[in-house]
Amino acid sequence: MFCRQCEQTANQVACTKLGVCGKQPDTAYLQDLLIYCLQGLSTYAKEALRENRLDNKVKRFTVEALFATLTNVNFDSEAIRNFINEAVKIREELKKKGYNVKETDACRIFPVDSMEELVKQGEEANRKLFQNSSDADIQSLKETTLYAIKGIAAYADHAAILGKEDDSVYAFIYDALDAMQRDGDMNYWLNMVLKAGEVNLKTMELLDAANTGKYGHPIPTAVPLGYKKGKAIVVSGHDLRDLELLLQQTEGKGIYIYTHGEMLPCHGYPELKKYKHFYGHYGTAWQNQQKEFAQFPGAILMTTNCIIKPQESYKDRIFTTGVVGWPGVKHIEDKDFTPVIEKALELPGFPEDREGKTVMVGFARNAVLSFAEKVIELVKAGKIRHFFLVGGCDGAKPGRSYYTEFVEKSPKDTVILTLACGKFRFFDKELGSIEGIPRLLDVGQCNDAYSAIQIALALSKAFNVSVNELPLSLILSWFEQKAVAILTTLLYLGIKNIRLGPSLPAFVSPNVLKVLVDNFSIKTIKTADEDLKEILGS
Structure with missing residues (x-):
């Protein structure tokens, strides 16, 4: 191969x-x-x-x-x-x-x-x-x-x-x-x-309209990381419609529904929040699923990409749907999730309630732009010095600890926007706030890069400068092909000085890399200390 x-x-x-x-x-x-x-x-x-x-x-x-x-x-x-x-x-x-x-x-x-x-x-x-x-x-x-x-x-x-x-x-x-x-x-x-970048922007716009048109614009929401006593199903992947169908089919059956991975932002959508048994979030990013799913006492539904080889300990209780597939794993073709529900009812579920941390989601463009005037005031007053968009894909390589360190070391007068599963390196960190504005704003899934782009464009208009002149730096981690599509969109929009890691794509030749560096000033990540110093000048 x-x-x-x-x-x-x-x-x-x-x-x-x-x-x-x-x-x-x-x-x-x-x-x-x-x-x-x-x-x-x-x-x-x-x-x-x-x-x-x-x-x-x-x-x-x-x-x-x-x-x-x-x-x-x-x-x-x-x-x-x-x-x-x-x-x-x-x-x-x-x-x-x-x-x-x-x-x-x-x-x-x-x-x-x-x-x-x-x-x-x-x-x-x-x-x-x-x-x-x-x-x-x-x-x-x-x-x-x-x-x-x-x-x-x-x-x-x-x-x-x-x-x-x-x-x-x-x-x-x-x-x-x-x-x-x-x-x-x-x-x-x-x-x-x-x-491709132009077309991907259009596609993300379509998906944004689809999600918000069906489920409402996300609103800031506290999501429990603990669990409730009772039967349980965890949903991973990205597909909101699959989650909605499962919520409808499990209503009144005594089963709590939890999100995993990039399904976390679903808790911010009003039309999904209304389901009383849609409780909290379980686990972290895709690469940890073998350990996390083995410990989960219920059924598991994979809705899109991010599946990795199921362990024998949970292979009989994991299900796929849509385009996802793994040999020997039960596939739900018709969106009738009865087999998932029956398996969840067979399994013990959580034996008791467990309180845990909560994390905030729901800071998509409508939510952020609703307090844009306050943000602009804080920037002009010197109380917000810089914005960092630290997002993208997570993965197993040790070098990805850079993103945790970057966020932890970011000064208290900076704000972190994040999206996609890269957030799980720091999503539960207590970063505090700046005069009521949380320092960590979860914009959503990877496709919600559209929301982040709209936030940047709105701020550039408010300050009457180009996006590249904003006090904004993009610190991106990439893993798979949706990240490639988003990167091409940023290039199409002329965004410069993107820091990309943990390593550059193997399919980018030296000459193509030179073109990207010469025209867009793309950089590879160094260390958190070096990059923060270079960006902030101190």
Whole structure:
């Protein structure tokens, strides 16, 4: 195998024998074959969409299939094979409509029946996708675009589930996948990366409208980290609709629902808060789930990416839904969560109440901008010196302790905005407040980078300066492809001086990195002390 799409890739080069995430080589090759088949499908789909003749089911299938190839989403080879077969079936149906296209090899491939031979087709697809280019810089930019598209697809899928779609998003996905099969110079692909950022901004806007339109704008909310005596289900991932359906189906059954990982911000949404049995948050970030789930005395539901190999101690009580999959784990296809509920009722649950800390969530753009005048006054009075957006993905590498240290050492006249699971390095720290404004403001999930961007734009307008002139620094941790999509959006918006860590993407070539440094002043993190001194000047 050859996989380097995430931050934990082996030796900062590529996973070649086994995915650090636990992905087996055969599954990795099948995912590569799926991407290759989607490229062939896109050659026809982009023309069908241009003529307004593309069925919405095809658009939805495309983003679901892409989503399935993200890090820590679907490890089930049979499920990936089904996606491959469906992609080719759709491609052939589109072919019959007689579109005038320039065909590529990806337009002609047909999957074989034998799993062993199918994996061999995946090996060949891997070489064509990642190891065939004579130009390392073009390859680097193509991969950056591909990984950004995967992130866009994840956000587009979430938005579409709640009824928000835009054909411009699908059009870009098809155009980019088709373009990856063809030539293009470095300028072309640099522009493609920036276009991905523009489209991802639109996609995050759609998802924001979907979430807030359905569940209301998040409001500041204290979330218990303890638990209640009784039966329990913990929900991890990102999908708000899955959580809502589970809350509806468990109402009156004597089961408490807890969030895990990036579901924490769900407690701030008014239409989810109304459920009396929606209690608190259990555990921390995705990479700790094996230990945390083993200790949880109830059922577990994984709604999107972040699953890692289930331990035997809880494999019979973890369930997946949506695009998530793990071999041997029960998958809920129809959103009838009865098996999850029945398992929770069988299990002992928590034997007693336990009081614990509380953490605050719900500081999305509406909440923060509601006290923007007070913030501006404090800045002008010198009581707030600087804002730090410390967010992004968490992970297992020791270097990620940098983010904890950075927040702990940030001066008391600074404010920390945070989002995504990177927050779990410091989400329960007592940082105090500045004249009633909490120093730690949880903006939400990774897709709520849209809210953070809107906050920055509103402040830049209020101070009549560009975002780059604000007393604001972005300290980002990245892990997977949604983070890549968000980074391309920040580049599209012209945001400079981003500090990125804990290591740079293995797929970014030296020349591409030079372009990013020269044009956007991207920096790698150093130490917390060094970076704070460089930013604050003292």
